[in-house]
Amino acid sequence: MATIVDVARLAGVSTSTVSHVVNGTRHVEPTTRERVEAAIQATGYKQDALARAMKRSQSDSIGLIVSDPGEPAFAEMVRGVERAAAALGLTLLLANSAEDPQRELKAAEVLLARRVDGLILARSSGSTDDVLVEIERQGTPLVLIDRIFDLPLDQVGVKNAEAMKELVAHLAGHGHRTFGLVGGDLQVPTLRERYEGFVTGLRAEDLEVDEDLVVLGDVEVEKAYEHTRAVLNRPDRPTALIASGTILAAGALRAIEEAGLRLPDDLSFATFDGFDYADLFEPALTTVRQPAFDVGTRALQLLTERIANPKTKPRTIRLDPRVEYRRSTDGRPSAPADLPPRTRRVRTTKK
Amino acid sequence: MATIVDVARLAGVSTSTVSHVVNGTRHVEPTTRERVEAAIQATGYKQDALARAMKRSQSDSIGLIVSDPGEPAFAEMVRGVERAAAALGLTLLLANSAEDPQRELKAAEVLLARRVDGLILARSSGSTDDVLVEIERQGTPLVLIDRIFDLPLDQVGVKNAEAMKELVAHLAGHGHRTFGLVGGDLQVPTLRERYEGFVTGLRAEDLEVDEDLVVLGDVEVEKAYEHTRAVLNRPDRPTALIASGTILAAGALRAIEEAGLRLPDDLSFATFDGFDYADLFEPALTTVRQPAFDVGTRALQLLTERIANPKTKPRTIRLDPRVEYRRSTDGRPSAPADLPPRTRRVRTTKK
DNA sequence: CTGAAAGCGCTTACAG
């Protein structure tokens, strides 16, 4: 690999001049410049970004830690961050915490050791303050995404409670009075906010939450399936059911099918995040879609602003999710008594 | 930020000793070691990975360029690579070519400039040899994933042709004789291989490809929708239809619904890659699922092997996709004459 | 068992 010294020697100039030609950082006589450029061609010289970063104490890279790039919403955030970063000439270092606080801390340390200019973090559910302390200690600019905390930090998320309230109001407008929720782990801020939106949404309709119809706990398909099944087997089962996330919805849908309930005739169903191509499901599922790509791009924007001006006051941005109404919530409430005898055979009718 | 010099001074030792304590690269007297460790604690010293990389000419990082992290299969490959890389203490630099050869080349240059120890690349469809030449010129180890070429390089993909043949044989076993394919862009090796598997699969059944029932071209939902619609409106329309990828399937499914065809009674349908939670579709879709996570981990394995031993002969690994049979291919062929009058209203029956 | 010193490939005041 040719270095700047090789180029300088071949062109008969100093390394300063080569550096300035490469970076365009000061005027160079056209004839000199040409010699340098020829030498660069001849040697196949490429700037070493690492050496440059070290000298400048600026790496032109940013780190991104997500808790699960498997979920479509996170995949979209990653895309958003990558796109915005590439547009600014920033390289993206990606790490995955897999919802494990240990791996999260480790990932942060690795990225900090690489002297990223800034860090974007979707905290894992068990995340302790260790990570934040470590990042703070190094003075590396940080933006939290998706899961928003009551902390003086830059954060980008969505209006979870508001979207859930809207969903509840919509369903109540269809006459529903008995609501179920597959809510997941309330330690996770997004899920807690959705839960709170559920509660306030019901209150706004003069309804109370029936704890027996609310499924909480680990975000796992199996668990969601089992607990939802129990809820649907109750005599006072809900006529409207909402899932707070993709995985929870997957479990709930299995329980619904097994219970022999037709959507939307026997049960109205909606979910947050949902599935790619949710319109291809039968029936099409009403889904709260978050602008995940935008969350990513906005996060990078906040980050670069903070890098440029570390004194700015921390900002928390909440983007608007979009509620996509589809057939799964078209039904009116039906009393459990109306149910056909339990069977795994179900008929549905497409629009 | 404390440096190794600060630590050495505080501990009253040389920087050599600090370095060796930190990296465990030579014996250090316990008492000396303790002093050093105390100094590290006191100063909050963290090794600078960039400076270390520069000195060692090894960055402990690898670059990954994918053509579209939006597609579930690619997202899984990214996860696989990340997991395997983290396990080896390698940092992952991620770039997205967005199927654009220009961005692909640019991304490669950026990653090479950061002196990644190796590169994993899913080439974009219009990818020219420029990228490969550039990477070759820098002598950076490379592994191609997903899209496999006839080149002496390390590559990891799946057995596309074989899986397609199996699918065709399965459908032929159900009595189908008229096959349609939504095949996409044959410039893309994966899609070309699936097309070839389609052709040889039909030949094995003494059937010929009917060009009129094969939809080729850009991988876009709209295009796939329009062209599939035309195919389904033909009097000699296929009784079995296969899509070569997720996006193509999405378009095809819309055309199927619009044509008022019931799956699997009026038409058998299967797709490569397919959708997350494909079992929740109505009817559940027969899907060729590729082991995308494994493609990622194997690619990283090949890469580290080549980094360790650059002389090894290039290897191309083909993993086995799994054909997941579901209800969408349960039907027997029905003559177009059996069709109900065209209508957008369709009835389907769940299992 | 440990240290002095060279050097990885750059950038950038400083000087002319």
Add this chain to the structure above:
DNA sequence: CTGAAAGCGCTTACAG
């Protein structure tokens, strides 16, 4: 308009 030189924070032969 350009160059000589210091220095970013490390690692690692070399020497003792």
